[in-house]
Amino acid sequence: MTTPPIFPPDFLWGAATSAYQVEGAPLADGAGPSNWHRFTHAPDSRIPGRHNGDVACDHYHRWPEDLALMKALGLNAYRFSLSWSRLLPAGKGQANAAGLAFYDRLVDALLEAGLRPFVTLYHWDLPAALEEEGGWLNAAALHWFAEYAHLACKTLGDRVEDWVTLNEPWVIAHEGHVTGHHAPGHRNFSEVPRVSLHLLQAHGAGVQACRAAGAKRVGLVVNLEPKYPASDRAEDVEAATHADAYMNLQFLEPIYRGHYPDILRSGLYGQWPDFSPEDRSLIQTPTDFLGINYYTRSLTAFDPPNQPLPWRSVPVPQSLRTTMGWEVYPQGLSETLIRVHDRYGPLPLLVTENGAAFPDPADPQWDGRDPQRVAYLRSHLRAVREAMGAGVDVRGYFAWSLLDNFEWALGYSQKFGLVRVDPVTLTRSPKASAWAFSEIARTRGSALDEGFEGSFNQ
Ligand code: IFM
Secondary structure (H helix, E strand, O other), X not given: OOOOOOOOOOOXXXXXXXXXXXXXXXXXXXXXXXXXXXHHHOOOOOOHHXXXXXXXXXXXXXXXXXXXXXXXXXXXXXXXXXXXXXXXXXXXXXXXXXXXXXXXXXXXXXXXXXXXXXXXXXXXXXEHHHHHOOHHHOOOHHHHHHHHHHHHHHHHOOXXXXXXXXXXXXXXXXXXXXXXXXXXXXXXXXXXXXXXXXXXXXXXXXXXXXXXXXXXXXXXXXXXXXXXXXXXXXXXXXXXXXXXXXXXXXXHHHHHHOOOOHHHHOOOOOOOOOOOHHHHHHHOOOOOEEEEEOOOOEEEEEOOOOOOOOEEEOOOOOOOEOOOOXXXXXXXXXXXXXXXXXXXXXXXXXXXXXXXXXXXXXXXXXXXXXXXXXXXXXXXXXXXXHHHHOOOOEEEEXXXXXXXXXXXXXXXXXXXXXXXXXXXXXXXXXXXXXXXXXXXXXXXXXXXXXXXXXXXXX
16 A cells, blocks of 8 residues: 655755765866865875865766756755855955856756755865965854855845755864864864854854845754663763764754753863853844754763763664664654754754765676665655654755765765766766655655665675
């Protein structure tokens, strides 16, 4: 028996990418360098194979083909990010007409093809000129970001209705300033509270700038990973609570409740500030939706030697894992959506990223069968449906990613794409998961109850 589809007719079925991960041509047509351009070209780069985004998927030139693929798959939305330094080569001041024209053409063509553009302003590639001024450590960052957001929304806001200020602020702060895996490569935990405050201020200022430029809907995207204690020992339970406050609540609590979680303000790690009244109202500028990126959960154990954050994620025995080492745990997605809905009220939510890296065969003759990714997508879309059945207002789902692309500190080693990109010729070939996703979108979810399930066994 077929369960009737519960995905509404206007549900967004999309795929996502980000500028530095797919575009290539980072300095073309007057663009300025980004911090990621500098980071990947640094003599001491630790990225495997010294990979960089110089070519990536060459989306900068091949976007018409990528757009045609999305159309052929029957998607109705495309989430992508703008490269700040294409628009403002020095990060502020003089705009680059050629950079604006690139996104202008892309947006027009998307609309013509019936795909809704869902635009992220900041997906981690900061203009290098601003990094030289301290980047997110500089209190002026909110003004830089507001100027950029206003320019982007003024130029594209007559056609782009959905805007995201920042993608995954926690990753920006943690991977850029604690682990040093991401640009700017700092390893200094004491920088995090400052970076965090400046990101929140920039988010609020960005929302206001977009609205002033006529943007219709503006929101934020966070990555959430439920933290479960690795055992019922009190230390593990407490470690999971702390990890949750640090990763999952650090940005949501300020935006929806006006303050950082207590454990960050006054507890163990207590360097996060109380907001001034001006900052609080800026940070709490109302938004229209929240985007959630979900990949996995974490079993968290207390681990005192692991400083400055005395916990770690422990592997779940016998669990299915992606090549990122992430456990496949679809229930975590419904739990996350329900938790956000219960905690912050009935705000519109979107799954702005969800997907999996699996070891696709390198052989160019590979037939594209990827049963593990098919199974991953299907199980997670069922989790979305479950949350919607429980009353959560989910408006769309974007698969990460449209294309195999540059996976930051891991270079091109991780294959997240619905579409294979040949590393030499850059030829695109949709995988079976692309067609499975297409069928689910076409049937508004009823294909989740029939047909090829996929399999986690290779
Ligand atoms: O590739 C990234 C993306 O840029 C942000 N979210 C997680 C993805 C997979 O790691």
